[in-house]
Structure formats: C-alpha cells, structure tokens
Amino acid sequence: MTFDCEFFSTGPVSFASCFYEGAFQCTRQTATDKLMIFLPTLGKAVFDPGMRQILSTPGQGTIIDGARSASAQVYGPRRHLALFIEHRKVANHLTSMLERSVNGDLEFHPYIELRSGPGRALMQLVETACNGLRGDAPLRQSPMALASICDAVTHLILEATPHRYSDQLATPAPLPAPRHVKWAIDFMHAHISEPISMDDIAAAAKVSVRTLQQGFRQFRMTTPMAYLHEIRLTAAHQDLMNGHEVQTVADVALRWGFTHLGRFAADYKKRFGVLPSQTLRGKGSEEGR
Structure with a gap:
C-alpha cells in the first residue's frame, strides 16, 4: 500500500488532500473534538463509527463525529479531500x-450530496x-x-447536511433582540467567571427580572441563567481542550462556577458528547504523540 497525504492546519479548521493505492483497514482509538468530513473524487471507503457502516464514494461526502471511535476500510486507488472542524467552531x-x-x-446526517447545491460549493472551497x-x-x-474560507466551509456544512437544527435554520430569521437582552448578554460574557445572580444581570440590563426573562424566551428561546x-x-470545554497535566477536571469546573462535579460531567457530556475527563485525556494523548 502506498499513499500521499497533505495536511493543512489553520486552527479550528484543517484541510487534507489524500491519495491511496491499495487496500487497508485502520481503527482510530482516541476521540477527537472534531467533525471529520470526507469528500471523495475516486475509489471507495467504508467507515464504521459504531452504529452503522457509512459508504464513501465519489459524489457522496461523509461526515463522521470524531467524539466516537471509528474504523475505516479503504479500497484503492482512492482519492479524497478532507475537512476537520472543531465542534466548538461549528456550535459557535x-x-x-x-x-x-x-x-x-x-446529530448530523452522515451523507452530503456533492454533485449540486451547497455540497458542490463545499467541495470547491475545500479544493x-x-x-x-x-x-x-x-x-x-x-x-x-x-x-473567510474557514467560516464559509463551516456555514456550508450546516446548510449541506441535515442535522438537529436544520428545521430552525429554514425558518425566517427572528427580529433583532432588544437592547436589554444584548446588554444582559454582554454583561454575562464580561463577568462569566464571577458568581453573578439573576438580579445582577437584570440590573446591568436596566430592566426587571420578569422583563429580562420574557426577552430571552422570545428572542433567544432560553432563559438568562440557561444562557449563562x-x-x-x-x-470550560475550551480550558479542557487546552489543558495540561497539572490541570484537573475539578480545577476547570470550579474556575467556571460549577460546584457540583457530577452534574457538571452530565451536562458536559450532553453538550459535547464526551465526559470532561475524556476531553482532558484526549488532549494529553495528542500532546504526547
């Protein structure tokens, strides 16, 4: 088996161009906090992320969640472009x-149509x-x-691939949030690590608690405290991704105001798909390689 792969890292978004001659199988053991998108132009590959096999052939891109271990079978000659985007960037x-x-x-659908529409534009941008x-x-x-290219490919992934929020993206954009909601958001970001209360946020927004809650429900579809x-x-996720050996999950949780470690771990897994300890261990494994 011979191969030729070029990888280009640009921070939260990375690109690759790969060619393989021959057949091989590989398994990725370490989770990564990235979406992995493969855009084939030649040959076949089969990915198995543990739920069902995903076929990758020309004209049909595939998207794999790096938070789950996966195996791949490649049947050469095979050529594909690849895109790796941190979950944080996609969510942001x-x-x-x-x-x-x-x-x-x-919950991205595993397939991307590459012959037309956003999928075709995505492939052209990655190239x-x-x-x-x-x-x-x-x-x-x-x-x-x-x-701009990194932002554009992220945008196209969200448009080209069905996911849990696709229906909401298809609905008309909401009215701009009123000033008091923006003031509240700015205040929360400025004091994110401090023990601020609902009263503090409402005072910074210059409205009553009730008015602030109504504004968040109407324009952010959440509550102020849920947003915080x-x-x-x-x-906390960013800290764990950038962590080092002397930092513990408890250190990170307490730094960002999470005093109940069990609840923090459960909420973190619901949000990012892995436990905080797995993110920290995964970062350590990457640095040790």
Missing part, C-alpha cells in the same frame, strides 16, 4: 446563525483551500481570506 457558528445558544449533539495552502501557501499571506450556563460550559 450555528449559535450565530440562529442568534441563540445550541445544546447537545447536533481552493488546499491549493492555496500548499507550496508557497499564498493563503497564509492573507489571514482574512483564509478565515451554556457559555460557562463552552469556556
């Missing part, structure tokens, strides 16, 4: 599109990114252009 981008926080597994990052890497000289809980979970 979807939050921006919906103008409210999102929770839990996004453009790979061409711009190899050799003298002209895209590296234009960080704004590279960031969500951004704290995201901050």
Whole structure:
C-alpha cells in the first residue's frame, strides 16, 4: 500500500488532500473534538463509527463525529479531500446563525450530496483551500481570506447536511433582540467567571427580572441563567481542550462556577458528547504523540 497525504492546519479548521493505492483497514482509538468530513473524487471507503457502516464514494461526502471511535476500510486507488472542524467552531457558528445558544449533539446526517447545491460549493472551497495552502501557501499571506474560507466551509456544512437544527435554520430569521437582552448578554460574557445572580444581570440590563426573562424566551428561546450556563460550559470545554497535566477536571469546573462535579460531567457530556475527563485525556494523548 502506498499513499500521499497533505495536511493543512489553520486552527479550528484543517484541510487534507489524500491519495491511496491499495487496500487497508485502520481503527482510530482516541476521540477527537472534531467533525471529520470526507469528500471523495475516486475509489471507495467504508467507515464504521459504531452504529452503522457509512459508504464513501465519489459524489457522496461523509461526515463522521470524531467524539466516537471509528474504523475505516479503504479500497484503492482512492482519492479524497478532507475537512476537520472543531465542534466548538461549528456550535459557535450555528449559535450565530440562529442568534441563540445550541445544546447537545447536533446529530448530523452522515451523507452530503456533492454533485449540486451547497455540497458542490463545499467541495470547491475545500479544493481552493488546499491549493492555496500548499507550496508557497499564498493563503497564509492573507489571514482574512483564509478565515473567510474557514467560516464559509463551516456555514456550508450546516446548510449541506441535515442535522438537529436544520428545521430552525429554514425558518425566517427572528427580529433583532432588544437592547436589554444584548446588554444582559454582554454583561454575562464580561463577568462569566464571577458568581453573578439573576438580579445582577437584570440590573446591568436596566430592566426587571420578569422583563429580562420574557426577552430571552422570545428572542433567544432560553432563559438568562440557561444562557449563562451554556457559555460557562463552552469556556470550560475550551480550558479542557487546552489543558495540561497539572490541570484537573475539578480545577476547570470550579474556575467556571460549577460546584457540583457530577452534574457538571452530565451536562458536559450532553453538550459535547464526551465526559470532561475524556476531553482532558484526549488532549494529553495528542500532546504526547
């Protein structure tokens, strides 16, 4: 078996262009906090993420959740482009599109139609990114252009692939949130690690608690405290992803205001699909390789 793979890391989004000659099987043991998208142009591969087998052939892209271990069988000659996007970036981008926080597994459908529509545009953009990052890497000289491509491929994944929030994306955009809701959100982000209360948030927003709750229900489809809980979970997740050996899950949880470790672990798994200890161990494994 021979192969030729080029990988290009750009932070939360990475690209790859791979060619394989011959057949082989491999198994990934370590979970990763990324969505893995494969866009084939030649040959066949079969992915098994533990639930059902997913066939990857030209014209049909596949999306695999890296939080789950998976095996793959590749039948060469095989050529594909690949895209790896951190869950955090996908969730943040979807939050921006919906103008409210999102929770839990996004439950992406495993297949992407590549012959037309957003899927075709996605494949063209990934190819453009790979061409711009190899050799003298002209895209590296234009960080704004590279960031725009990374945002665009994330947007296209959310449009090209059915997921748990697809129906909500298809509905008309809500009215802009009123000023007091924006003030409350700004206050929560500015004081995210402090023991702020509902009264504190309402005071910063210059409205009553009742008015603030009504505003969040109408324009964010959540409550102020649930929103605060969500951004704290995201901050804890980022800490665990960037963790090192002397940092424990308890350290991270307490830093972001989670005093009940069992509840923190349960909420974290519901939001990110893995336990906080798995994220921390996974980061350590990556650094040790």
